[in-house]
Amino acid sequence: MSEHTRQILVRGRLRITDFRLRLLEVFVASSHSALTQKEIEARIGAHDRITLYRTLKSFEAAQLIHQVVDGSLENKYAFCLHDCxxxxxxxxxxxxxxxxxxxxxxxxxxxxxxxxxxxxxxxxxxxxxxxxxxxxxx
Amino acid sequence: MSEHTRQILVRGRLRITDFRLRLLEVFVASSHSALTQKEIEARIGAHDRITLYRTLKSFEAAQLIHQVVDGSLENKYAFCLHDCxxxxxxxxxxxxxxxxxxxxxxxxxxxxxxxxxxxxxxxxxxxxxxxxxxxxxx
DNA sequence: CTATATTTGCAACATTATTGCATAAATGAA
DNA sequence: TTCATTTATGCAATAATGTTGCAAATATAG
Structure with a gap:
């Protein structure tokens, strides 16, 4: 089941780690809507806050996710579909x-x-x- | 010169205080563009940060200013023109x-x-x- | 399996935002 | 104008959010 997310990390030239797989699962599971950092933290379970910040940055740099402007003045992230x-x-x-x-x-x-x-x-x-x-x- | 800003406070049913007049001057002076909180702090000179937070909230509640979504993921405020x-x-x-x-x-x-x-x-x-x-x- | 490069998690710190409260100031009424 | 009442301000304490440095753990290439 995590084969899909593994592939995504490989395509992004990112090392495969437990935390990155877990975070990716969260995004893939709600690929139709954007998530605030709070929502991500609630879904990913126990984690290190700093690692989350850095991983979000890596994902964004690798164009796996992008920031969303929805008018709420809250930062939200969404998973990039293939032809994003x-x-x-x-x-x-x-x-x-x-x-x-x-x-x-x-x-x-x-x-x-x-x-x-x-x-x-x-x-x-x-x-x-x-x-x-x-x-x-x- | 502050007669104009006084009028604005009266229209918004807000008490006239030095700080509010100073903050209004800042907004009026850049009514063509939106300001981040940082930019406001830089222009208003010495001040109490908490008072600024609360005054921004009062101004927004009184519809003197509004928050702006410009895609930068930064909160910005702009002065409301009369027929905002x-x-x-x-x-x-x-x-x-x-x-x-x-x-x-x-x-x-x-x-x-x-x-x-x-x-x-x-x-x-x-x-x-x-x-x-x-x-x-x- | 080993060497190297990257990632993680912790500590310390910096920045930003909120709440409670005593003091100061503004407003309305006498 | 003066006084009583309401509101705003500024400080202290606290919470929430974000950043940097570094040692240990992990992933990958050879």
Whole structure:
């Protein structure tokens, strides 16, 4: 069962350790929504806080996860799907934060929106943070 | 000169104190861009950090300022203009973060964008965080 | 199996945020 | 203006969050 997560670490050229496998399991298990550090800590069980910080950094550097802007002013992390839109040159991603359950759903690409910036500005990244009530809470 | 800021406090039904006037001056002086707490602390001079926390909360509760989502994962605050779009029922606001100078510009309303959410979701707030290089840095 | 490089976990420390409380200040009423 | 009441401020103590250095443990290559 951990063969899948092993593969992910190999692809990211990261050494395979128990802690990294455990952390990856957490992300894979909620790949549809983004997690706060608190939520991660609750799910991963006993652990060293410092190691978690560093492992999150390694994962982010290896592009296994990415930070999510959902309008909640909390830092959240999400697992990168294979062809992760966050890591294309022109990153365009929409997230939806439910006011009730505080879940952040990934809504995928928004590249079809017509976004323009003032002249002489150049645009690298478009993050769309939507807030409301999700279908589960409605 | 502080008559203007006095008026703002009166409108917000807040008591007029030296510290609040000083903080308001800071916001009014950069009403075109959003400030991090660090930036505020640098501009306001000697102060008590706890008082700053509490005053920011009062200002936010009184809708004198609002928090800004600019994609930087840093909490920023901006002064509310009189007819502040952040405080309409359907809040729609775009901000632009410059990668070079880290300034966050307010780009105003985005209500003309066609945003749709999955069926059975309801939408309260739309925050568009744009990142790139501003004209000053280009 | 061994040598090397990386990761982990602990300690110490730095930064950021919160709560309680006594003092100081602002406001409304006499 | 002065006084009584309410609110804000600043300090102390504490909690929560994030960082750095280092020795021991672990993973990997040969």
């Amino acid at each position: 839109p966050e890591h294309r040159a022109q990153e365009e991603h929409a997230h939806f934060l439910c006011n009730q359950c505080k879940t952040t759903y990934c809504l995928g690409s928004i590249s079809d929106l017509a976004i323009t910036v003032p002249s002489n500005y150049s645009l690298d990244k478009v993050q769309l943070a939507l807030t409301g009530t999700c279908s589960a809470c409605n | 779009p952040e405080h309409r029922a359907q809040e729609e606001h775009a901000h632009f973060l410059c990668n070079q100078c880290k300034t966050t510009y307010c780009l105003g309303s985005i209500s003309d964008l066609a945003i749709t959410v999955p069926s059975n979701y309801s939408l309260d707030k739309v925050q568009l965080a744009l990142t790139g290089t501003c004209s000053a840095c280009n």
